[in-house]
Amino acid sequence: MQNLLNGIPLWWYLVVSAALFCIGLYAVLARKNAIALLMGVELMLNAANINLLAFWRYLTPASSGGLAFAAFVLVIAAAEAAVGLALIVSVYRITRSIDPEKLDQMKL
């Protein structure tokens, strides 16, 4: 068993990230609040980041591809949170509700 880092095999990280992704997916599918939905998206992006960085560290730490993509995910997550929350707050101001099921009109 040579392929351990700090005594941890790669698949531990992968399984944690898979579980985190599915928890986030559940939130996106089942929550009734747009902010909670966004939290689920953040969880999924984080799971993707764990995967990217774990694969990078275990397989190709000499190049910086994994780091670059993880950084892009980080930036996009921040951008998505900023725009998403701005939209949610704006929608709440107009309709007094942020239940995504009730937001079924093209015009507010």
Added chain:
Amino acid sequence: MDLINDLLKIIGDFIAGIINSIFGFSPFLADLVTMGLAAVMLCTFAALSFMGLTYVERKVVARIQDRVGPNQAGPFGLLQPIADGIKMFTKEDTTPATADRWVYNLAPLVIAVFALTTYAVLPFAPGVVGTNLNVGVFYIIAMGSGSIVAIIMAGWGSNNKYALLGAFRTVAQLVGYEVPMLLNVLPVVMITGSLSLVDIINQQTTLNGNPGIPFIVFFPFSALVFLISGIAETGRSPFDLLEAESEIVAGFHVEYSGMKFALFFLGEYVNALAVAFVFSTLFLGGYAGPVLPPYIWLMLKAAVVFFIFMWLRGTLPRVRVDQMHNLNWKFFVPVSIVHLVVVMALMKLFVTSPALAQANGGVLVTPGAQAAILFVASLLILIGSLAVVARRARILRLQEAAVLEQRRAENIAAVSA
């Protein structure tokens, strides 16, 4: 001389030696105990300096405001911090009935933890550093942003409208002032080529073999903006909008009493002291200095910086919310970006290492000349931007005066009519 200079390191090695001999059977356990002990020592240092600082600050501010300050407990009131501590311990610990209990009780712990973790990367003397993290500067700023979470927890958990107002103000202020702070650490990081605090100090000690120059000479603008953003980040006067007693009673910690309040107080002071340490490390050369032992130098520099904090607190009135935001977003951030670009270009143009000059081109200069060039550029940006702001402020003042004059004339006309 070596004994005095390396005192901290020798004591540390001695204690580590004892621990290693006790836990000789398991080196890992010995490491764990040594690290734990070091962490406890750092926290104790921070907590003790908190006690000392409250006394010194009260004395200094009293002197500035022509008062005496604490003078009853012990000689010169020296036992005042202990008396305060006993008072805090014995006070009733109240919890509002409508508070969100978990959040309310966790908040003081979170703020203290985030404040204390900053000390893990501060180098106190050569070889005396919790851990020489290769992302030290980044780590300190990240941990500083953690205290925002604690303040929001306190503000929301108290279920009090003043506390919530304080939390709202906190978010706006602390998140905002992180930006100029980061932007003004960057010149230092760029000229050092490393994020590690030890490397930054080494660079200031010896610059390519020559005796080093502290970075405040290279970047006076960055030093000034970092200092002011640091005050705003720790929520000290004149940026104490998040707990302004006269506006929102005490902001986020209005509902706290006893030891929980003391923990908030501790977090605030420990954070401010950490900013003083970081400023000394980044811009004043850290522990580097002649004659005196290194840890004394660091303490002296931090003490001077903290004295500036107290001085500002004793003399300046609190800024308004709009002034605070204008200062950040309309002055610090844009001018910092301009400064960053100018400094970056100058550092590419005037290089000190022959290898870099050969590889990338540019004019080869001595470190002293580079420092002089950067100093002049940084100072010019500072003076120029200040001149613009002063002009603008004068115009605004004149407009305001005109409006007041007009109202006065109207009032007089109304009264006489």
Added chain:
Amino acid sequence: MTNSEIMTIHQALFIVMALAVLGSAIFVVTTSNLFRAALMLILTFFGIAGLFVLLDIGLFAVAQVLIYIGAISILIIFAVMLTRGMQGMVPRNSQAVAAAVTAGIIFAVLLLLFGPFRVTVDVARWPVFSLFAGNASPRDVGGIAWTPPNQPIPAMPETYIADFGRSLVDGNQYLLPFLLIAFLVDVVLAGAIFIARQRRPAEIIEDRRRQAEEAAEEAEAMRQAGMTPDVAPLPEGAVASTAEH
């Protein structure tokens, strides 16, 4: 320092972090108290930063704390505070069970893909599938060796941060995505300010007046076309009264 001790400690740390991450994530998606959900989300992010430390990527651990905890969580908490009217509603919608089942199935598939487990799948014995693939032979699924077996993990270069920085501005590597991301952040900055901006009363009045005019015009056009309007035409002066608000 014997190897076995180090292993157990790191493994123990990993397990603690993983449990913190997953436990708090489950709390985040099940609780109805949104503020606490946001706080537990911070714990999740912290645990993930811990996982990055165990991966020896200190840079991303710190970036995780700075960006996710210092910025995104704060934003989320802020949004929760601004939408206080939505506190305490039912956390799940009607498709929660289906969502949980879907997530569970996807997790099972991912577990087979990522984990070391091998499962023998015999499609021919499955009730419905046997109709279509009755003569398929059983085959093993899963247990992919992601790391080359019995090869040490390559060492990470000491200068990985500097290398990473250079790769972002290297025309042969990630310069274009980096510029695109920078552009995206610019656009997002402007867009977020534009969306969340408090609209001035004058603008709101202007909007209402325009809407009222449009509705009136529509009704007029329909009347001229000989149809009965499905909305009552606005009474005289309605436009003026909305403008007075």
